[in-house]
Amino acid sequence: MNNIHQEQISEHMERFINMFHLYDVGLNGHRHEPIAEYRRNGFELLKSEDFPSRRDEDWKYTSVTPIINQKFIEAPKANLPSQPTLDFENHAIVFNNGHLSSQLPTIEGVEILSVADALKSESYNNWINAQLQVQSGTLKNTFLRLNQAFSASGLFIKVGKNINITKPIHIQYNSISDSNQTFITHPQLFVWMEVGSNAQIIEDYSNSGSEDASYFTNVVNRIELGKNAKLVHLKLQNESFKAQAVNNTIVSQMRDSNYSHYALDLGGNIVRNNLSIRLMDSNTLSNLYGAFIGFNDQHIDNQTFIDHAMPHCQSNEMYKGILADRSRGVFNGKVLVRQDAQKTNAFQQSSSLVLSPTAVMDTKPQLEIFADDVKCSHGATIGHLDESSIFYLNSRGLSENMAKSLLKRAFISEVVDHIENEDLKELAYAKIEDKLNLMKI
Amino acid sequence: MLEIRDLVVSVEGKEILKGINLTVRPGEIHAIMGPNGSGKSTLSSVLAGKEEYEINSGSILFEGEDLLEMEVTERAHAGIFLAFQYPVEIPGVTNATFLKSAINSTRKARGLEELSPVEVLKLIREKAKMLEIDEKFLKRSLNEGFSGGEKKRNEMLQMALLDPKLGILDETDSGLDIDALRIVSDAVNQLRDPQRSFIVITHYQRLLNYIVPDFVHVLHEGRIVKTGDKSLALKLEDEGYDWVKGGAEALI
Numbered sequence: 001m002n003n004i005h006q007e008q009i010s011e012h013m014e015r016f017i018n019m020f021h022l023y024d025v026g027l028n029g030h031r032h033e034p035i036a037e038y039r040r041n042g043f044e045l046l047k048s049e050d051f052p053s054r055r056d057e058d059w060k061y062t063s064v065t066p067i068i069n070q071k072f073i074e075a076p077k078a079n080l081p082s083q084p085t086l087d088f089e090n091h092a093i094v095f096n097n098g099h100l101s102s103q104l105p106t107i108e109g110v111e112i113l114s115v116a117d118a119l120k121s122e123s124y125n126n127w128i129n130a131q132l133q134v135q136s137g138t139l140k141n142t143f144l145r146l147n148q149a150f151s152a153s154g155l156f157i158k159v160g161k162n163i164n165i166t167k168p169i170h171i172q173y174n175s176i177s178d179s180n181q182t183f184i185t186h187p188q189l190f191v192w193m194e195v196g197s198n199a200q201i202i203e204d205y206s207n208s209g210s211e212d213a214s215y216f217t218n219v220v221n222r223i224e225l226g227k228n229a230k231l232v233h234l235k236l237q238n239e240s241f242k243a244q245a246v247n248n249t250i251v252s253q254m255r256d257s258n259y260s261h262y263a264l265d266l267g268g269n270i271v272r273n274n275l276s277i278r279l280m281d282s283n284t285l286s287n288l289y290g291a292f293i294g295f296n297d298q299h300i301d302n303q304t305f306i307d308h309a310m311p312h313c314q315s316n317e318m319y320k321g322i323l324a325d326r327s328r329g330v331f332n333g334k335v336l337v338r339q340d341a342q343k344t345n346a347f348q349q350s351s352s353l354v355l356s357p358t359a360v361m362d363t364k365p366q367l368e369i370f371a372d373d374v375k376c377s378h379g380a381t382i383g384h385l386d387e388s389s390i391f392y393l394n395s396r397g398l399s400e401n402m403a404k405s406l407l408k409r410a411f412i413s414e415v416v417d418h419i420e421n422e423d424l425k426e427l428a429y430a431k432i433e434d435k436l437n438l439m440k441i
Numbered sequence: 442m443l444e445i446r447d448l449v450v451s452v453e454g455k456e457i458l459k460g461i462n463l464t465v466r467p468g469e470i471h472a473i474m475g476p477n478g479s480g481k482s483t484l485s486s487v488l489a490g491k492e493e494y495e496i497n498s499g500s501i502l503f504e505g506e507d508l509l510e511m512e513v514t515e516r517a518h519a520g521i522f523l524a525f526q527y528p529v530e531i532p533g534v535t536n537a538t539f540l541k542s543a544i545n546s547t548r549k550a551r552g553l554e555e556l557s558p559v560e561v562l563k564l565i566r567e568k569a570k571m572l573e574i575d576e577k578f579l580k581r582s583l584n585e586g587f588s589g590g591e592k593k594r595n596e597m598l599q600m601a602l603l604d605p606k607l608g609i610l611d612e613t614d615s616g617l618d619i620d621a622l623r624i625v626s627d628a629v630n631q632l633r634d635p636q637r638s639f640i641v642i643t644h645y646q647r648l649l650n651y652i653v654p655d656f657v658h659v660l661h662e663g664r665i666v667k668t669g670d671k672s673l674a675l676k677l678e679d680e681g682y683d684w685v686k687g688g689a690e691a692l693i
């Protein structure tokens with residue numbers, strides 16, 4: 001590296017470069033393994049970029065500087081006591097502080113491997129590399145390369161042709177730390193749904209250590225739905241109130257496929273979700289549902305992008321949030337309907353309840369439509385709890401608190417009720433109620 | 442049971458109730474009639490505790506307690522029930538969930554044991570049947586998309602479940618067909634007992650054939666200008682309010 005080059009590299013990028021060199025040096029004889037190559041490819045791309053700033057349109061509402069300014073330590077090894085499991089049958093996969101800490105389940109017709117192992121197979125390697133070419137709808141998304149360069153234990157799931165996995169796959173990402181030093185993890189998930197396959201995946205982030213644990217979770221999920229495949233993807237984010245999370249989910253949908261995404265953001269101090277859906281062929285259905293609840297100075301930013309490139313596709317999008325204290329919510333929904341995408345139905349709705357004068361919601365729908373025979377709509381509302389509803393409930397003997405929580409739950413229910421699977425729906429409600437019970441107003 | 446003395450109430454600086462006096466003893470039924478905008482709903486909202494009304498002067502005692510000092514929820518627990526003229530629609534809260542919370546928080550406040558989910562459902566079903574309310578209404582969002590009559594019957598269901606001491610019915614009969622009217626009246630009559638009182642606000646004498654009042658009051662421009670027995674309602678329906686309006690001046 002010459003001096004001139006070094007001057008152009010920001011201080012935070014330099015820290016990541018140094019971190020990578022440490023890893024690289026430690027590789028010794030493993031230097032030529034596919035995973036090392038894969039990470040090095042990510043690193044090469046990473047070091048030529050810089051992190052986005054608020055001057056970048058797609059990062060206008062969220063400054064990532066407080067995240068990347070931190071001096072990260074390695075994720076501490078965590079010996080977690082056995083976690084409370086879900087009360088319905090599921091295939092469990094557990095990561096503690098980014099390290100795989102459970103056996104990988106065996107399911108007939110399904111391959112579940114570490115990314116390191118998957119890369120050893122030529123066809124999986126090719127598929128993974130093809131996925132890496134799928135662009136995020138978020139421009140200047142340096143976090144993708146950061147994830148690729150540093151992902152230590154990624155997960156690869158391939159659901160075979162016409163395989164129907166009846167029990168949900170529950171991927172638990174626990175973070176535990178009692179120190180106030182910030183660590184970083186890079187969860188990575190590849191999901192390959194072959195023709196006619198069917199699965200449900202729960203991506204579940206929680207904090208099992210101190211309430212003040214500080215860590216940054218930088219997630220990349222890359223998903224491909226083959227023809228006629230169906231995937232239900234529920235994300236539960238319950239990080240500590242000092243944590244930061246960037247979650248990138250990039251989905252490609254083939255003909256007749258059906259993808260439903262439910263994002264529940266309850267924890268975290270700075271949270272940014274980038275969800276991109278590429279419709280590669282006709283007659284697809286995409287459901288994008290999000291709910292978030294913000295307290296204190298939580299900042300929760302959802303950016304979605306749906307690329308309607310082909311005709312006869314339908315997308316339904318609804319995000320609802322409740323913001324208290326000094327919390328801030330952002331919704332930026334981008335929908336692109338290309339010229340060929342005739343008969344597109346694209347619906348978008350974002351609503352929020354702003355419960356304190358210092359809480360803020362920014363909503364920015366962004367529809368670009370180049371086809372003429374389409375049905376597209378978007379709506380945004382920002383409101384308060386309805387006084388006459390509170391009066392009505394109080395007059396029936398419900399306390400002020402009960403009345404308000406019932407109304408808040410009802411507000412979110414419009415999103416959660418779209419979850420068809422009763423177990424998943426109940427799980428989502430349980431998490432929401434836990435959080436609402438902590439709310440003081 | 443209820444003693445209203447010289448009650449003066451305004452909303453947004455405008456005086457609506459201009460000195461109301463009304464005494465309701467246990468077991469009595471009082472009907473209040475009066476032209477649109479005379480302040481009937483204002484009076485019932487003040488009794489239930491709606492905040493946007495300013496109490497300029499006067500007092501209300503309920504069972505010897507100062508009602509105006511009590512929160513809305515406390516009033517409900519103490520036994521005040523208002524059947525709203527326009528029940529609020531609350532999407533996303535199912536009728537059943539709402540009824541369960543209402544029943545159990547009221548029971549708890551009254552020192553009664555909370556009912557189990559099974560018991561509470563049994564109770565709700567039993568009362569719903571009495572009011573000819575289809576069970577599918579229990580699963581629906583509270584009042585959302587209910588017809589006018591369905592909303593009113595749902596109000597009566599809540600009243601039957603919450604076992605109040607004073608039921609205030611604000612135009613529960615308006616817009617009901619004759620069958621619904623009979624069902625609603627039967628519900629009230631079944632609840633009649635020597636310890637329970639009702640204030641029935643209505644525009645129509647018809648209701649008072651079913652729910653026979655002990656007293657009929659005429660409210661006009663924020664004042665009770667005439668009080669009589671059930672025959673007053675008949676006369677009002679035949680002759681309108683003009684003659685009592687004239688009487689108002691005479692009373693002053």
Ligand SMILES: Nc1ncnc2c1ncn2[C@@H]1O[C@H](COP(=O)(O)OP(=O)(O)OP(=O)(O)O)[C@@H](O)[C@H]1O
Nearest residue numbers: 452453457476477478479480481482483484493526
């Ligand atoms: N929240 C409010 N803000 C402003 N004015 C109000 C409010 N509530 C009531 N009023 C006014 O007070 C007066 C009395 O209204 P109220 O609803 O009590 O009448 P009412 O006797 O119940 O009439 P109706 O027979 O039409 O139901 C009306 O002039 C009404 O416009």
Ligand SMILES: [Mg+2]
Nearest residue numbers: 481482483526
């Ligand atoms: Mg009225």
